[in-house]
Amino acid sequence: MYPGAYDPVRTAVVTADGTRTLTYGQLEERSLRLADHLRAAGLRRGDHIALLCDNDPRALEVYWATMRSGLYLTAVNHHLRADDAAHIVRDCGAAVLIHSGTLAELATEVRELAGGPALVLDLDDGTYEKALADACAVPPDRQPLGADMLYSSGTTGRPKGVRTALPDGDVRDQPTTYTVVFQTMYGFGEDTVYLSPAPIYHAAPLRFCGVVTALGGTVVLMDTFDAEAALAAVERHRVTHSQWVPTMFVRLLKLPARVRERYDLSSLRIAIHAAAPCPVEVKRRMMQWWGPVLYEYYSSTEGNGITFISPEEWLRKPGSVGRDGFLGTLRICAEDGRVLPAGETGTVYFERDERPFQYHGDEDRTREAQHPDHPNWTTTGDIGHVDEDGYLFLTDRKAFMIISGGVNVYPQEAEDVLVLHPAVADVAVVGVPDAEMGESVKAVVQVEPGVVPGPELARELVDFARERLAHYKAPRTVDFAERLPRTPTGKLAKARLRESYRRG
Template sequence: MNEPFVRSGNRHRPLSEARARAARFAGALQDLGIGHGDRYAIVMRNEISYLEANLGAAAIGAVPVPVNWHWTGTDLEHLLTDSGSKVAVVHSDLIPAVEAHMPPGMRIVEAGVPAEIREVYGLGDVPLTGRHPVMDDLIDQTEPAVATDQAPPLAVIYTSGTTGLAKGILRDPVRPEAVPGMMRSLSDLFGLQPGYTTVLPAPLYHSAPNINMISAAALGMNIIIMPRFDAEEFLRLVDRYHVDSVQMVPTMFVRMLRLPKEVRDKYDVSSLKSVVHAAAPCPPDVKRAMIDWFGPIVKEYYGGSEGGAWVQCTTEEWLAHPGTVGKPAGGAAIRILGPDRQELPVGETGVIYGRPADYWPDFTYLNDDAKRREIDGGDGFITVGDVGRVDEDGYLYLSDRLNDMVISGGVNIYPAEIEACLLRLEGVKDAAVFGIPDPEMGESLAAHVELVPGAKVTADDVRGHVQRSLARYKVPKVVVFEERLPREDTGKLFKRRLKEKYRPAEGNA
């Protein structure tokens, strides 16, 4: 069997070499004062050094804190301070932002920006700053760390902050006796096996891609890291390297389906055995099109960074229950609770609470135990703020985010339904629907719409389309056309940035 490898752009490295470099980087972290339980931030884009920086934690029981490298200003300052990270590993071009917002006493380790990152982001030449120790130099100069036998906590993942400042999820170490169960579950969920090849197309600062990467490395798989998702490049990689499994988000499906048929047909995707998606709702027509293209290998799961995957859904289950995100699996459980925290009958819509499988570690929010208590539903159940229902067969269906629900004239309105409707209007590329202050109704609906380039769609077209499809009270009162809606690469939409435009001015609230 060929030696497992990790690849990014045109760079190819044996996985054994990446592990050895990670061990030496762990030694360098120790020299910088990082010990068991200490946290260090990773402010990098997707590339091989990201894997090595992340793997370095395990040897010394430290805790990596993956950082959304897009963040600046208040968001970045909050994370770097709130996490208590002693060190930040940062790509050279991102260093000025980190320097401007890092707390006193934090150290920076500089990671050079490789050619593939410079190319896909159009960065040109990015020289080292010369102000901080360089990751590659530290690896070359440092002896491997002596591995600790203490189990490290999992990475501290910060939520995306779609409705406020991000929260750090501080998880307990995985109990040694729970490790086999967790690995079996993750292997099944992501379609991971020794000898398989996987592509990592999503940002590694997110929970699922991060866990997928670490699990694949632990199993000795071939790992291909995409510096940035590109629909045709993804298909090329699947074809060239006979990729077996991949974890994706619905936005990536949409981009691939938009490729001309003659482009899609150029690439052989028959090697794929597992394509799993999560992170954002997948429009039913998009999912059906992916199943028609890739075959009955498209799986889905729902849960959260706080509690792992609560429900899972195979292709066959989805076709039998269109629109579902799955049913509890692996020992997890689901409850639908009403405003009084009482369990609701089958078919009724309420707040979704999930109880993780026994192997999943408990957690709190870093520096905010009160926020952790707010989401507790008792008996080990927690909520990540979604609304939905369960059918008579136990399958879960999502309605919307609890924070996104609009109450207009005493009526509950779920914007996700209206957004899905708008995406069926020809010329609409993306849509965000949310509540805005209304002196008479309490809230009314606003729709911010992103059009396909060249499309001619008016506000009346938008309202008329919704009125023909849904109840009259679901028709947006305000329609705004945006050049681009503020979405993450995972598909998560930052509605708070849009809502800020409607906040009353100071003194007029």
């Protein structure tokens, strides 16, 4: 389960436009050469590489070089401000920074702010290619497994490094946990053609691309997400598997019918989605369009647990993100740590045999993620409940809950309603200071092109929400924004938005 196990002329990675291709033979040889160069530079098991890269097939070379060298790979979000990206490079202790040529200016600034690292390779200025040309492609006797150390998206604060113990074993005979779990669930193999429309510096896209290339499939990389271009990529490459986030579904559904019907999607067997809760009506409409191919899972960068739900299960349990049993045991707990029965809402924990992760260099945050009585039960701050059959229903993140007049309001409910209004391109619901109620519910809306925002539309949106929700859950006021702060994987950076209102 590594690139060298497959036909060397087989396509491992291709860009959606077909202009750049990486075969399994190239992926094997080039990752071996990079691994040799890193060893010659003095890197040893447990050292870190930082990758600042767009969706370039060569990112998978870097991935496999680390995975066969016992190194940690930290992929850095290139949409971050330079000081935040520098914090990640400095915090992970990167011995090497590898970056795309298009990001050279940012890489220089990051390196200056971080005070290193000494070794920098530019994928496009010749330094990377020279390093590979001067290195050896003969596999060493020992190729210890590496791992990623990724940083949480930072929607509720500065990104935190999620560190797991390096696995035992050799890359040639020891599959990663993710390879075992996702191969079992989704049937990845040599016949897989996997479309990745999201940036591979994020956990799910990077890990899934790793799984697909571990199992001999083909990864199709989009430079950036575009709704119609994604449909065209499915048709062009005869995509069998893909991964999406709910905001992508919303964009797809808002395409004109004549555009949606233009493309042949019959090859698509499994469309995976995660990263954020999917509004029930959005998923229902996608199933009506694509058929029963939508498979959902719930997990996190921390990888402390996972739930899965099939299309058939979801139709019986609309709104659920599935059941446990694959990686950790679900526990719903009250504020005091008590395990709650089915139907009661609390914090979502996963029980594991050992502590599954730690936040790099931050024991306080690591302890905050642990259950007060059971250190191997961990949470990422989500809240929800399980039903009598053990299916998990998420409510929202604990940090985003609004307390208005002493009543808990979960903004996800109003967001799920408002995003379906034809005038709404994107929406965030936050709690804002209110002298009488403590907090009041406010919607911040980005309108569709050609829509004129104003008081009349604001009243229409409030009424729209009140017709579909209890009045205390609906926004009392609506503001309009040119664009909402959202990560490329679809998560709202709601903490920044909320803080701007608290600062007045």
